[in-house]
Amino acid sequence: MLELRALSKTYGQHRHVLTDLSYLVKTGEFVAIMGDSGVGKSTLLNLIAGLDAPDSGQIWVDGVNMSELDDDAATALRRRSMGFVFQAFHVLPHLTLEQNIALPLLLNGKTAERATQMLDAVGLPGRGRDFPRQLSGGELQRVAIARALVHQPALILADEPTGNLDPDTAHGILNLLRSEIKNNNASAVMVTHSHAAAEFADRTLILSKEGLREA
Template sequence: MSQQPVLQMQQVIKSYHGARSQQVLRGLDLAVAPGEYVAVIGESGVGKSTLLNLLAGLDQPDSGEVRVKGQLLSALNDNEATLLRRRHIGFVFQAFHVLPQLSVWQNVRLPLALNGLPDDGIDAMLVAVGLAEKAQRKPRELSGGEMQRVSIARALIHQPDLLLADEPTGNLDPETARTILDLLKSRLRATGAAGILVTHSMLAAATADRVLKLTPDGLIAVAP
């Protein structure tokens, strides 16, 4: 018996209506199984960030369906959508969104606190991302690459069912990037989570189980 996809998109269309109406996403279909890791590549402006916002329920499609853990995102009210994101989704933001007033340790702890979970695994996670010695530092004392690793640790700590990563290695040196990509993949495998990696880097994309190219005509499989 096949497992239900963690993430499913069916015929998703999204346009932006301003001075000039523009269809950004056209007829997207995607299903991602538990433990599967999918990379999405594409040119700048093709709609990769829009895609992530739809998958997270931060935006709604004009038509079509997005489901996470079987729940239709457009059917959720604001509170229900917030709870779903808090419990089931981990985000790695390109712009970090690390809280400046909190230490590294406190930033990583945040998803556990919001979900009422014990403070287990934080120290081990900081070791895994190479930040154990900076646990009590504030973000202003970190480099861009270190803040990116805080964002990654925070996204993984509560073992989400779906990981959404926007250029997670964009601020990392090649060696650290490889370590982080290996960590992301191993965590997805271990917890049975689904992962979507949006990236410009073909080296990063090559670590995924599948690579899809986002084009004006939809998602197209890229040969390994």
């Protein structure tokens, strides 16, 4: 589903974040990536998503080489096949919670019915007409997770998806994430500092300056 081929990324002249990184994430596989701050975990997710470009190497998503796509084609692939959970949430303040969650469905020409189901699934039943300003950080994170999963994407990218959640809520969210991956035969890459969160993944990798290795 996701293949990284000799991926490298440098910022400025001397900050080598990723060097000659290669890895294969199989269809249906849930991978957690851990590592020290500043080693490039979030950068890696941004590269996979096509939000940033590598200096060299290739990223293949669902059999498509991302580097060969123009902006419109890359946007269409992200919209159709990917779901994102960002640390900053990126929930749109002028939309209700239900409208935020339904956005990927509408952009893909689907009905918004599943938005209500996902709101319930992340523990926010009956809150669909609320606005983001009425929510705590943890609740906003759950809205972002619901939005990432609602259109049943083939590839889920999650950057610290439980960072603002208490342990019980985090456990439920990770169970939901794993269930969606397995039920939809999707793949997922989750960046986390939490060993408890990583236990929900099929495998855990450590990212360092030397590359990726099994934990």
